[in-house]
Amino acid sequence: MWHRWSIARRLFLGNLLFTVVLTAAFAAVMVSDAGSRSYEQTRQRMLSVATSMADSPLAVAAAASPDPSAVLQPWARAAMGNAGVDFVTMMSPDGVRWTHPDPARIGGTYSGSIKQAQAGQAFVETTAGTLGPSVRAIVPIKDAAGTVVGMVSAGVTVHNVEVLAAARLPEVLGLAAALLLAGSLAAWTLGRYLKRVTFGWGPAELGQLFAYYESVLHSVREGLVLVDTGGTMVLYNDHAALLLGIDPAASPQLDALDLPGSLRELLRSGRTATDEVHLAGDRLLVVSQRPARAPGSSTPAGTVATFRDHTELTSLAGSLSSTQTLVEALRSQTHEHANRLHAIISLIELDRAGEALDFAAAELSESVRLGGESVGTLDEPFLAALLLGKRAQADERGVRLELTASGTMPPDRLDARDLVTLLGNLVDNAIDAAAGAGGTRGPAGPTVWVDLLVADGALTITVADNGPGLPTTDLDVLGRIGTTGKTSVVPGGRGYGIALIRRATAALGGTIIGENDGGAVMTAVVPLSDAAGPAAAGSPTGTAQATP
Template structure:
């Protein structure tokens, strides 16, 4: 049953029991201390009384008389009343009482220790006599030569001392009650606070919930990063560390080593998003190695999300939670799909062109102009074959060659002349074909679009120069060019000078920049002087031969 209690209830019960035990211990200690102090005070008072009586010359004179009781009994009774003592017994050294509160006890032997007093010392003891247990002090009555002539015992019964102690009990009870009330109130307030913080769950439930969250956090394929309101990265899972290029961090690490968001090597757009704390839904951000889709929202209590009134601390905003998905593979697949679409369009265009050319050759043959038909077919075949041979020998990637041929067919359909010049050999060996397709495909798409919207002559020039140092790619169009102030913005995701389409714009050149950076290349942009279009010049260094896979070695 106890294991189902919440942390608040357990702490309340434990603290209440502790307060009860503390109150009992403190109360008992205070009572014992008060009793001991009362006994000590009574002993000191009786010692002073006994010594003062023993020093009275009357006692020494009466002890030498034939009937000491006649003179000392009235004196002892008077002093006993004035000094608030229960008995004053003056006795001979042989224990014979000369005075006593009970007249019949006079002449009887004294009950108690007298050895120390006979030796000339004053001592106090608690012992039982004719009146019951009492605190008493025995003092010697000494002659001028130091000999003990009589003894004086003054005391108060324990019963009367206990009555005095009982008079202090109400004050002790007030102190104990204050401790109990204060401790109980503190326990209740602390329990209420913990009930709000822990939602009334017990430690076993919290441990189980933490284990579930920990398992989910590290098993999902999405990256998760938690940032508090002070800009500290509280936690991120392994997938987030991989996507953001961070050092792996475990949730059990020392909280004192929690890194600050400003100190992490994040892409500027991601850092701005995390620092702003604003809500984000499927935002695309580019990093040095990938395309990330980010969602971000506030970290709040569950009450505010469900529409029900939030419990204590439920509506507090503890920071932000961001989830990160890798879209790099999707973009790569999209690029490959676009390449296949381009090739399909190229085949369709070529089929149409071949049909026209075939009809032309058939007509020439029907007219008996066999030589002209042969020259027409040979010329067309030589141009296509030359383009294919140049691209394959320079880039050594059939996919890239097919892409360029497809773009040439697409440009021809849109009334744009695509001039291709390829030179060199073997410089592109080892370069990722996906990155080359991304670079060439997006640059040619933008160049063809720019040239198609410009007045005649509409022309796009592609130069591919392959050498031992790497690969150089130049794409130039006859469009209106790029505004000087927009050169830095064209590579930013979402920026586009074109009309927005159904899937948005502004991703192509951003992917080109990312691919160039991934291949450790450089890119320069200028506006060509004569034709007025934009000119993109890219240099991709040749990979290290030792780092190439076996098929490229």
């Protein structure tokens, strides 16, 4: 049964037992010390009584008289009462008693040791005499010449000394009881504290719980981080170290760790977060954070954050988004071409072939011009088709799309899927913002500007609109899944656009910033150096991340 006891109960009983043993030992020492002190004080008192009587002229004169007992017996009995001693025995140098508490014993031989007194030295002993065990002092009586002419023995029985020592016993027991009470109170208080902090669990339960937690921390496939209120990372598991690149030898302080700024801010703030997207190097992490509270407490002791690696999932989502963007662009373009084809057929049916030919030639010229600019600049047919489709899509929503391009991009330097994801989502967001403004911003009505510039070994993509602008230029905030910078969300949209844009930019090894200048302005810079080769091969392993 004892192995089920809590740590608090074990500590209380252990401390109580220790206090009892300590108190008993302390009491025994005090009683022994009190007895020793009583015996020592008794010896000193007996020596003083015997010395004062031996030095008295009466004792010297009586020792020289023919009948010392006649003079000394009354004096000895009076001294016994005055000094509070049990006996005063005065004797000759040979040990023959001159006085005794029992007059019948006068003339008998003294039963104690007298050799030292006969030699002229006073001494104290504890021995058994005619009155029982006693503490006695024997002092020689000397005449003016220093000759021993008699001896004085004064003493008390051992029983009386023990009574004197026992008189201090209540004091000793009271002190021992106070010590026992104080120790028990301290043990009870500490036990209550331990019971509160350990929730009443025993050592075996705590050890088993620790083993379970260790197993979970090392086996779970999500990153787990615990941060206290002082900004110290007190615990993290293996997967968190892998995802965040934490060096085990580094300081656990958040400011000392090499973490992305948005993640450091989130962990330091302690705010509640649900499925927020953060870039960590070339990884896209979905982070949730909750306050850590002890059971029964409302005060947070820190925060616990979980990290899920959505890099591959987001890459697939980007590919799907690219495909959907191209499909939507082609659908809009097909719808626009169908309308124009109907117009041409109607003109021919109305026997107005010349006008039909002029209409078709003008449309063909515009398409060739736009397509030629895109293809000539980017040498990427997917982007050319995307921009042509986006133009048709913008026309459907009453937004004018203006495209400018300059420079020539070397072929096979960038991954086409990431480029389509990046440019397509930028243009989609701009069209949504401009269309939502209702054509009230500027005389030209809702307008989106797309500029593609290849120069200095980099492709610079600038997409601007005359919509209401970004609610914040912090892309860490706009990039969280479930948030959006649009004033009106398109049905089916969930705010994934910025997250996909930042992921595609990071996969291409580039950077992106957001600004407000009469509307939103998004600028992405993608390097065209050989270092971008891995991205071109479809494996986004670049270490650069999108910066807000």
